[in-house]
Amino acid sequence: MESIHQLKRADFIFRNENDWEKILGNALKRKNQDIIKELISSELKGRGGAGFPTGLKWKFASEAEADEKFIICNADEGEPGTFKDREILTKVPYKVLTAMAVCANIIGAKKGFIYLRGEYKFLKEELNKAIDEFHYYCNEINFDFTIKIFMGSGAYVCGEETALFESMEGKRGEPRNKPPFPTIKGYMGKPTVINNVETLAHVFTILKYGAKKFYDLGVQYSRGTKLFSVSGDTPKPGIYELELGMSLQDFVYEFGDGDTKAVQVGGASGFLVPRKNFKDAAIGFKGKLTGISLPTGGSMMLFNSSRSMFNVLDNYLKFFREESCGQCTPCRVGCQQLQMGIKAVKRGEKPSSYLTKLLRLAETMQLAAKCGLGQSVANSFSSIVDNFHEEMIY
Amino acid sequence: MNPIQTLIKELADVHGRRRESILPILQGVVEQEKYLSEDSMVEIAREIDIPASDVYGTATFYSFLEAKKMGKYVIRVCKTITCSMKGKNQVLLTIQEMLKIKLGDTTPDKRFTILETNCLGWCHKAPAMLINDEVYTELTPEKVREILSSYMKKNGQI
CATH class of the missing domain: 3.10.20.600 (Ubiquitin-like (UB roll))
Structure with missing residues (x-):
């Protein structure tokens, strides 16, 4: 193993680049296929957590036939412990906007949206200024593309892409069944590319420095x-x-x-x-x-070591219980039962063997829940209960 | 037209009268009124011509769209894991002590409401809270007292 205890730091995202106009201009001149190929060869995967290859996503949307398409930047950063997207939108918003415009050009979208979580409303004014400046330039080069901010209102599940579409369409943020995937049927039933804020910032890096530079890291x-x-x-x-x-x-x-x-x-x-x-x-x-x-x-x-893993798990479960959209039973009831269950074991009202039942319930949720929220509760639940079994009981 | 009707009409003029306009309109009403009354939801439904139950359904899904009357300043203290580990409870106790109300309640003068909320995205500067849209981080009881006092003074009350 090489260089033990050495983390490889990098500085691309927050590096201030003052040439976004040039990057955008150049990208608009290139063949769509070229850029898609470059993105695919960079092996950039979605940075929201799911890790879908970005180049493929753009490719699928570009191949979909429709009278209207959309590019959406997912800034509904709600996962506990995540706060990077806010920093990107604060410090280098033009990178995100540039990548959105390039995507729009490739897939044939005229409208883009940034879905900004309600908790980040204080960012809106500055971000709108950056968007105005961006529009001004697009206008100057006769590129027909506009970006609008859509505000969320405090719902973790809206970070799930199809729930986000529902929310933008004025409905409850309840995830849809997939397929169809967003690149075929997304916002308003139209082909939509939805990318995480950070993913778009990386696209900027790739446009500027080339796929190889990215791939080599x-x-x-x-x-x-x-x-x-x-x-x-x-x-x-x-x-x-x-x-x-x-x-x-x-x-x-x-x-x-x-x-x-x-x-x-x-x-x-x-x-x-x-x-x-x-x-x-x-x-x-x-x-x-x-x-x-x-x-x-x-x-x-x-x-x-001063932390009780029971308290940690209890905190997560409370979070999921509140943030579950309630649409599908495995998640709605599962989250409740998991939380009530670990409390009952802790209080001695249920035998420790009850934890095994709860683990099976978590597994069921993983298999049967409709979206990523319900499916992933088992990740933290099982890894905590398995590894800190004693802390759950005593 | 009463003030709510006027407000909703104005918001609909800006955001449109389609289903997709609901959330921005609801947010606009909450910004002004601090909550969504039954009347305002019915009025929105009438203005954009959809069933009132649909407006109600959408509105009640989102935790920042309150259907209960809130104070002028809504304090939302983050209760998710890192804030919880870093002293959220002391922050909450300090606020409750100063305002002399319980979690979820509004002061009798209708100025402050205290709520807990899920992850605000400031885990590296925990604990954090929002007062309306304003963020406050790395809170300690002392800092909270200072912040809250300045809000109380704003209202001509010490």
């Missing part, structure tokens, strides 16, 4: 860099851009407080990794041959 199946939102028991909380593929051991060495008991990778809907597994866990997308590979939207929460 990271590891196989997990190319490029990623923003990590670091919080919890750490002496240096904040946002860090790191190459993908790092081991959790190295991460903890850098960010831990010397007493790290576990790390929650990917927020409440991600996995909890206990200390004994740090060295086997790598941060990146699936496909690594050895060890555990953990995809993530970039939320890294550290817990030291």
